[in-house]
Amino acid sequence: MLALMVAQLGIFAPAAHAAPSCVGPASDTWIHLTVDRVRNGKGLITATLYPNDRKRFLVKNGSLYVASTPASAGQTRFCLFVPHPGTYAIAIYHDEDSSGTINRGGLFGIPSEAVGFSNNPTILFGPPSLRSVLFTVDRANQAFTINLKKF
Incomplete structure (x- = not known):
């Protein structure tokens, strides 16, 4: 009732939780990411957000979206919208040359730029499983840390 009266009078109350300046498609839900072990401040930290769907994880066009923010040596902190x-x-990588793609080298196409995943799984021979990197967002404004690793 109060909201209806406020709207009729042309008075608008501020949002209870105004979203900070985040990357990605705007929504009412966001998370704060800290990316640790950033080697230098060159280029971008690029985050790829995936749904809970094994068939879409780490495959071309399988992500919900990809967003980038300028890299800061040591730690890069940023806000990321989730739907x-x-x-x-x-999945995170340090796009040091700002090419928009992860650089790969060697015979097996191993990333030559530092990478990391939600939940910081152990990465030995190949990418982690979806199950090992899934995390739950149950409200806006949660914080997560991802450690980069260079192979």
Whole structure:
């Protein structure tokens, strides 16, 4: 009733939780990411957000979206929108040359730029499983840390 009266009078109350300046498609849900072990401040930290769907994890056009922010040596902190509360996976890489793609080298196409995943799984021979990197966002404004690793 109060909201209706406020709207009729042309008075608008501020949002209870105004979203900070985040990357990605705007929504009412966001998370704060800290990316640790950033080698230098060159280029971008690029985050790829995946749904809880094994068939879409780490495959071309399988992500919900990709977003980047300028890299800061040591730690890069930024805010990332997620579509709504739910279960997701994040893959991060340090795009040092700002090419927009992860550089790979060697015979097996191993990333030559530092990478990391939500939940910081142990990465030995190949990418982690979706199950090992899934995390749950149950409300806006949660914080997560991802450690980069260079192979």
